Amino acid sequence: MAAGSARAVERSYPASTEDVAAGFDDGGLAVGERIVGESILPQLAVTLSSKGFQARASWKRLHGRIRGLLPLVSQYAQYALFPLAVLLLWWYASAAAWLPSNILPSPGTVLASFYDLLQSGEISEHLGISLWRVVQGTALGVSLGLALGVALGASPAFESWIGPSFRILVQIPSIALIPLLMMVLGIDDTLKLFIMAKACVIPLALVSSDSIRNIPPAYLETARVMRLRGKTLYWRIILPGALPGIATGLRQGVAHVWISLVAVEMLASAEGIGYLMTWSRQIFQLDVVLVCVALIGITGFALDYGLHRFELRCLKWRGAE
Amino acid sequence: MTTTIRNIWRSRHFRGMALPIVLLVLWWQATARQWVSPLILVPFGQLFDAARDSTVATILVEGLVSTFSRLLQGCAIGIAAGLLLGFGMGMSRVFDRIMGPSFHALRQVAILAWIPLMTAWFGTGDLCKIIFVAIAASKPVVMGTFEGIRSTPAQLLEVGRVLGFSRLKMLRFVVLPSAAPAIVTALQLALIYSWFAAIGAEYVIGVMSGGIGSVVMGAQEHFRTDIVLLGVTLIATTGIVMNKTLRQIPRYLFRWRGRQ
Numbered sequence: 001m002a003a004g005s006a007r008a009v010e011r012s013y014p015a016s017t018e019d020v021a022a023g024f025d026d027g028g029l030a031v032g033e034r035i036v037g038e039s040i041l042p043q044l045a046v047t048l049s050s051k052g053f054q055a056r057a058s059w060k061r062l063h064g065r066i067r068g069l070l071p072l073v074s075q076y077a078q079y080a081l082f083p084l085a086v087l088l089l090w091w092y093a094s095a096a097a098w099l100p101s102n103i104l105p106s107p108g109t110v111l112a113s114f115y116d117l118l119q120s121g122e123i124s125e126h127l128g129i130s131l132w133r134v135v136q137g138t139a140l141g142v143s144l145g146l147a148l149g150v151a152l153g154a155s156p157a158f159e160s161w162i163g164p165s166f167r168i169l170v171q172i173p174s175i176a177l178i179p180l181l182m183m184v185l186g187i188d189d190t191l192k193l194f195i196m197a198k199a200c201v202i203p204l205a206l207v208s209s210d211s212i213r214n215i216p217p218a219y220l221e222t223a224r225v226m227r228l229r230g231k232t233l234y235w236r237i238i239l240p241g242a243l244p245g246i247a248t249g250l251r252q253g254v255a256h257v258w259i260s261l262v263a264v265e266m267l268a269s270a271e272g273i274g275y276l277m278t279w280s281r282q283i284f285q286l287d288v289v290l291v292c293v294a295l296i297g298i299t300g301f302a303l304d305y306g307l308h309r310f311e312l313r314c315l316k317w318r319g320a321e
Numbered sequence: 322m323t324t325t326i327r328n329i330w331r332s333r334h335f336r337g338m339a340l341p342i343v344l345l346v347l348w349w350q351a352t353a354r355q356w357v358s359p360l361i362l363v364p365f366g367q368l369f370d371a372a373r374d375s376t377v378a379t380i381l382v383e384g385l386v387s388t389f390s391r392l393l394q395g396c397a398i399g400i401a402a403g404l405l406l407g408f409g410m411g412m413s414r415v416f417d418r419i420m421g422p423s424f425h426a427l428r429q430v431a432i433l434a435w436i437p438l439m440t441a442w443f444g445t446g447d448l449c450k451i452i453f454v455a456i457a458a459s460k461p462v463v464m465g466t467f468e469g470i471r472s473t474p475a476q477l478l479e480v481g482r483v484l485g486f487s488r489l490k491m492l493r494f495v496v497l498p499s500a501a502p503a504i505v506t507a508l509q510l511a512l513i514y515s516w517f518a519a520i521g522a523e524y525v526i527g528v529m530s531g532g533i534g535s536v537v538m539g540a541q542e543h544f545r546t547d548i549v550l551l552g553v554t555l556i557a558t559t560g561i562v563m564n565k566t567l568r569q570i571p572r573y574l575f576r577w578r579g580r581q
Contacts, residue, residue, distance in 0.1 A: 079418050081419050082420055083422070104442075160337070161340060164333075164337030165337070171560060171561045171564055176517060176557055176560070179537045179538055179552075180553045183361060183541060183546055259431040263433045263525070274434070278437055281438075281440065289438055289441070292434070293434050293438060294430075296430055297427070297430035300431060
């Protein structure tokens with residue numbers, strides 16, 4: 001709505017200014033004197049040609065539109081206020097050297113080092129490694145988590161054997177286990193894979209078992225009426241019924257995978273974005289650290305956003321109901 | 322006779338305990354028959370000795386206490402800041418527009434990724450950890466408060482408007498009671514998050530920082546598997562106990578709401 005009106009103003013703006021300019025030109029010629037101020041305008045309005053009158057009207061219209069635009073402008077100004085203030089403060093603090101430049105690099109330095117890292121391919125290398133790990137961890141975590149979730153949700157017997165232990169494990173975040181796992185698994189890829197898989201399995205298994213248990217009774221009744229059994233029941237009723245929950249679980253799982261991967265890479269790794277960040281910190285290249293922080297945030301956001309789109313797409317069929 | 326066995330077999334407690342017991346037996350056998358190196362999996366005896374050893378116990382308990390003292394300070398600051406920000410964003414659209422986008426952008430960064438920057442800015446001492454814990458604690462508080470205030474039922478607001486409530490009265494009698502459960506849940510989350518954030522910070526910052534996380538990290542570097550195991554168990558148990566206890570609070574506080 002707001003965007004629509006802004007576009008309308010943009011479209012009409014050039015036309016109106018031309019109108020106005022033309023109108024005043026004509027008016028000026030017709031009367032033979034320059035318009036000085038507000039006081040002669042009423043008089044002018046009477047004496048001026050109809051074209052001049054039109055100009056005044058369109059000027060008024062434009063004015064009204066600009067006034068309509070004001071709230072929008074002030075809204076954007078509000079959005080920009082805090083980030084701009086922080087940026088300004090940052091820029092001023094580094095320019096006035098409140099802190100040594102290796103502790104507070106200037107915005108320009110950060111941008112330049114981002115460009116350098118991009119050019120040298122260092123970023124794409126480390127980020128690529130991290131993302132590849134995310135793919136591996138998610139693949140493992142999703143297969144295990146789905147299996148566990150379906151088993152926990154569908155079989156009360158399995159739930160009674162495994163469920164209590166699982167619910168204890170849920171409450172222990174993967175990060176807390178890192179030192180122990182570092183001793184058992186070493187600091188190789190096995191460790192990262194294990195921690196990522198654990199981080200992904202838990203929300204996924206939790207949510208998918210819940211959503212299998214809570215499939216709308218109407219679905220199950222329909223299945224009973226249609227005498228669906230075994231495979232058909234699972235593929236046609238249970239799985240689609242549980243799909244929304246599973247999609248949410250997947251999204252949570254991937255978010256956890258990313259957070260725990262960054263943690264592991266910071267603690268025990270020789271490559272990847274988390275490693276690049278800790279290493280740059282050790283050699284006091286805080287500009288690189290800041291670039292890494294931003295990249296970690298952007299990657300996390302992109303993963304989440306992408307999965308959200310995927311989720312919406314997968315669940316489109318539900319909209320038709 | 323057979324029915325009692327069948328009853329035990331079917332009881333939830335027996336089944337729930339089965340997996341942990343099997344794992345413990347496996348562990349015992351693995352260490353007794355030396356399937357794995359004692360460096361990786363310590364024998365029970367050694368673990369009990371370590372647990373009874375007064376120096377180990379002192380180190381662990383002192384670590385726990387110092388972590389907790391920082392946790393409480395950081396959490397208090399974080400909760401206060403989070404409540405302010407959450408209330409501001411929830412009550413005023415203008416404030417939401419000013420702070421909201423920045424908050425949501427910063428929220429995207431995995432929390433531990435702030436540590437390298439914070440150690441550079443605030444050193445590796447208590448200050449850095451307190452600030453880090455405060456940041457971790459404020460995140461759920463801002464979200465919970467904001468959501469709680471924004472989801473005040475429109476009917477209630479209308480009643481308040483009909484009664485001619487001032488802004489302050491509206492806050493006191495309408496918005497706060499309706500947002501209270503969300504806020505309490507958020508506070509509960511804040512405590513849990515900040516516990517694990519404090520531990521994570523100590524892991525990442527390393528051995529020199531004091532607190533139970535750094536004790537565990539130090540033991541890991543010296544291959545004292547027994548201490549690592551005890552420490553991680555202690556950390557996990559503390560988290561679970563906090564979780565359990567804190568969950569009781571809203572149940573008690575919001576009895577008046579009846580069925581949630």
